[in-house]
Amino acid sequence: MKILKLVIIAIAAIVVFGVLAVAGLVAFMGYVGTDTLSSRATDSQMLAPDGTVAGKALVVYNPGLSGNPETAAKLIAGDLRDKGYEVCLAGINSTAAADVSSYNVIVVGGPIYGGVVSSSVQSYLTTMVPPEGAVIGAFAIGNNYSEQPFPTEAGLKTSAVISQNRDMDSQCAGFTAKLLD
Incomplete structure (x- = not known):
């Protein structure tokens, strides 16, 4: 039982870490990408x-x-x-x-x-x-x-x-x- 609880906690921690990492990457790319994409004014x-x-x-x-x-x-x-x-x-x-x-x-x-x-x-x-x-x-x-x-x-x-x-x-x-x- 203890091992199962530890495995579940480890999996939950990995999922949370993964979600936070992806969210951080998306926010960073959004910040960088907004200026890159919006500065394409050529007219x-x-x-x-x-x-x-x-x-x-x-x-x-x-x-x-x-x-x-x-x-x-x-x-x-x-x-x-x-x-x-x-x-x-x-x-x-x-x-x-x-x-x-x-x-x-x-x-x-x-x-x-x-x-x-x-x-x-x-x-x-x-x-x-x-x-x-x-x-x-x-x-x-x-x-x-x-x-x-x-x-x-x-x-x-x-x-x-x-x-x-x-x-x-x-x-x-x-x-x-x-x-x-």
Whole structure:
């Protein structure tokens, strides 16, 4: 009887350990995979202002899993266009996002994962070589974040964490106003 109880306890422990190991692996892969899968944005589009061109702006985004960062990027791009900028709205892995050399204003944004902006946005911000005098801003969408979710070496003029639970239009307009101030 004692041996049977010990065997049952051992089997139960192995099953519990196996379930925990699989759950941990799934959670880890979900965390890593969300940024890898969501950063496959390869589209780009140009937005022309109605009047005189004030400059050229590049708005680069990682859409995240929810698509909210892409929505914010479109709002920011629209605000820049309304202020006279010729805007290139580009997914973070698009050909258009790779060349920042001709822009006066560069905005980069994406989701927050694990308290910081996604690794694809961090990498983009820290490896791009903007033209001298370019104004750089970054935004992130999320609710759980550290005090500074962006890499400090990115040389940002302004940054914002935009809540998906509040009026995104006004938050993006406020970000654009600060960026161009």
